[in-house]
Structure formats: C-alpha cells, structure tokens
Amino acid sequence: MDDQRSAAGAAVAVERAAAVAVPEAASALGPAVPRSRGTALAPVALVVAGGLSLQFGSAVAVLLMPRAGALGVVTLRLAVAALVMLVVCRPKLRGYRRADWGTVLAFGLAMGGMNTLFYQAADRIPLGAAVTLEVLGPLALSVFASRRLSNLVWAGLALGGVVLLSGGGFDRLDPVGAAYALGAGAMWATYIAFSARTGRRFPQADGLALALVVAALLSLPLGVMESGSKLLVPSTLALGAAVALLSSVLPYTLELMALRRLPAPTFAILMSLEPAIAATAGFLILGQALTTTDALAIALVIGASMGAVRSQARRAGPRERA
Numbered sequence: 060m061d062d063q064r065s066a067a068g069a070a071v072a073v074e075r076a077a078a079v080a081v082p083e084a085a086s087a088l089g090p091a092v093p094r095s096r097g098t099a100l101a102p103v104a105l106v107v108a109g110g111l112s113l114q115f116g117s118a119v120a121v122l123l124m125p126r127a128g129a130l131g132v133v134t135l136r137l138a139v140a141a142l143v144m145l146v147v148c149r150p151k152l153r154g155y156r157r158a159d160w161g162t163v164l165a166f167g168l169a170m171g172g173m174n175t176l177f178y179q180a181a182d183r184i185p186l187g188a189a190v191t192l193e194v195l196g197p198l199a200l201s202v203f204a205s206r207r208l209s210n211l212v213w214a215g216l217a218l219g220g221v222v223l224l225s226g227g228g229f230d231r232l233d234p235v236g237a238a239y240a241l242g243a244g245a246m247w248a249t250y251i252a253f254s255a256r257t258g259r260r261f262p263q264a265d266g267l268a269l270a271l272v273v274a275a276l277l278s279l280p281l282g283v284m285e286s287g288s289k290l291l292v293p294s295t296l297a298l299g300a301a302v303a304l305l306s307s308v309l310p311y312t313l314e315l316m317a318l319r320r321l322p323a324p325t326f327a328i329l330m331s332l333e334p335a336i337a338a339t340a341g342f343l344i345l346g347q348a349l350t351t352t353d354a355l356a357i358a359l360v361i362g363a364s365m366g367a368v369r370s371q372a373r374r375a376g377p378r379e380r381a
Contacts, residue, residue: 105317106329107336109310114190114337116305118344121181123298127286129182133174134275134282135290135299140307141271150265159260166253166266167273173250175278176243183236185347187338191221192237194333196244197251213363220360221334223352335360 120132127135180189195218257266282290289295318326335357341347349357 102317102321105313109313110333110336112305113310114340118340120302126295129178130281131286133178134278136303137275137278139300139303141275144268144271148264148268150268162256163269166257167270169250171274171277173246176239180236180239183233186341189240190337191334192240193244196248216363220356223356
C-alpha cells in the first residue's frame with residue numbers, strides 16, 4: 060500500500076502539468092467528487108501546503124549553495140529524485156518506439172534545464188523574485204489555454220500581482236539572475252507541454268522516472284565540475300536529500316490529492332500563490348526582507364486565487380443542489 064501511495068504521489072508531476080497546460084485534462088484525473096461548500100476548500104489547503112513544502116525546500120537549497128554550488132544542488136536534487144522514482148516505479152524499458160524515447164528525452168531536457176536555470180537565478184536574486192519571474196511562463200500558458208472568461212479575469216489579476224511583486228519592473232534585480240529566471244519560466248512551459256505528451260505515451264509515472272534519469276545524467280557533469288568531491292560530504296548529501304523530498308516528493312503527493320478534487324483551471328491559477336510563498340520563505344529562512352509593495356502584491360495574488368476558488372464554488376453549488 061505504501062508503494063502504491065508513493066507511486067501515485069510521484070505521478071502528479073505529469074498529471075499536474077497536463078492539467079495546467081490543458082484545462083480539459085481535469086477529466087483525465089477521474090470523475091469529480093460531489094462536495095459541500097465547506098469541503099471544497101480542502102483541496103485548496105493541499106495545494107497551499109504543497110507550495111509551502113516546495114518553496115521552503117527551495118530556501119533550504121539556497122542555504123546549501125555555499126557548500127555545493129547552484130549546479131551541485133541541482134545534481135543532488137535530481138539524482139535523489141531519480142533514484143527514488145526508479146525504486147518506486149521500476150519502469151520497463153522495452154516495448155517503446157523511437158518517438159516515445161524522443162518524447163521522454165525532451166521531457167528530461169526540459170526538466171533539467173528548468174531546474175538548472177532556476178537555481179542559477181535563486182543564487183543571484185531574491186527567492187520571491189525568482190519564482191515570480193519563473194511562474195510567468197506556466198501562468199501565461201494556463202491563460203492562453205483557458206476557455207472561460209472568469210478564469211482569464213482572475214488569471215489577469217494574479218498576473219498583475221506577480222508583476223507588482225517584482226516592483227513594477229525588474230530593473231532593481233541582477234539582470235543575469237532575472238534572465239535565468241525568465242529562462243526557467245520558458246523551460247517550465249516546455250516541461251508542461253512534454254510532460255503531457257509523456258503521460259500519454261508511458262503508463263503511470265514510468266515516463267517521469269525515465270525523464271528524471273535523463274535530467275540527472277545531464278546535470279551530473281555540471282555538478283561534478285563545479286563542486287567535485289563536496290557533493291559526497293555526508294551533511295551535504297543529507298541536505299540534498301531533504302531538498303529533494305521537500306521540493307519534489309511531498310508537494311507532488313499533496314498536489315495529486317488536490318487534483319483529484321480541484322478543477323484544473325482553478326489549480327493553475329492557484330499556482331500564482333507560489334511567488335508569495337517563496338517571498339515568505341525567503342524572509343523567514345534567508346532573511347530576504349519584504350517591502351510594503353511586496354506585501355501588497357502578495358495580498359493581490361492571494362485575493363485573485365481565492366476569488367477563483369469562490370467563483371468555482373458558486374458554479375458547483377447549483378449542480379450539487381440539482
């Protein structure tokens with residue numbers, strides 16, 4: 060039973076990406092479970108908890124960078140995640156076509172590029188700003204994919220919040236770090252597209268496990284070049300494993316549970332909470348202070364996200380009473 064739960068938790072990476080890229084993919088996650096107005100907020104709490112785990116894990120990764128370097132942290136995170144996935148999923152290697160392997164290779168490249176660019180950004184600019192820039196990629200993709208006007212309105216308000224969180228412009232940030240974060244956002248959007256394709260070609264989480272192996276192998280030479288034997292220090296390995304668990308295993312498990320009961324467009328807009336959570340983690344763990352503008356932006360993003368949830372709850376209400 061524990062192995063089944065672990066495999067289900069790992070599979071969320073493919074499922075959540077498909078849901079964000081294509082709102083109609085929500086139906087693939089299983090039939091909607093009728094719920095009352097009170098229980099409708101339960102999956103929202105799961106998404107927020109997953110975001111907290113992810114962004115506080117990223118803050119721990121920043122603390123680890125002086126020991127292992129940004130590229131070393133990426134290597135540790137991807138290597139540990141790949142090992143866990145291989146043990147849990149035991150993916151088969153036979154029976155696939157060349158196009159299938161091309162898809163999983165592209166998925167792994169996108170995953171590795173997304174992580175590498177993001178940690179390079181987090182090494183140069185505040186965590187909240189890095190996530191703000193990064194989330195613009197999938198947020199824009201979710202807006203373009205949405206077919207409901209209400210989702211576009213709330214997504215636009217959330218986008219205004221993340222722009223405000225940047226200070227109305229990114230001139231106050233290190234330009235190299237900002238460029239890395241924008242590149243990570245582009246790779247995140249690419250990751251979403253290829254994760255959806257991988258989910259169609261590979262059963263369960265097999266494609267994700269294989270893509271993680273690709274990403275880990277690609278990052279390994281870079282991490283070794285930057286950090287060498289530092290990666291083998293027991294305390295560094297332990298922190299790297301903690302980053303992998305906080306930033307991958309736990310949030311994916313929580314988000315999978317949420318996706319079973321939360322409409323995909325609402326989930327996509329809730330992702331805009333991540334810059335606010337990242338800014339909070341940066342303040343509490345890294346001492347990266349929040350300005351008044353940052354606090355206002357956080358309130359705007361939260362208001363947009365909760366507005367989307369309330370809108371969805373109102374639409375669900377008449378169907379429940381019918």
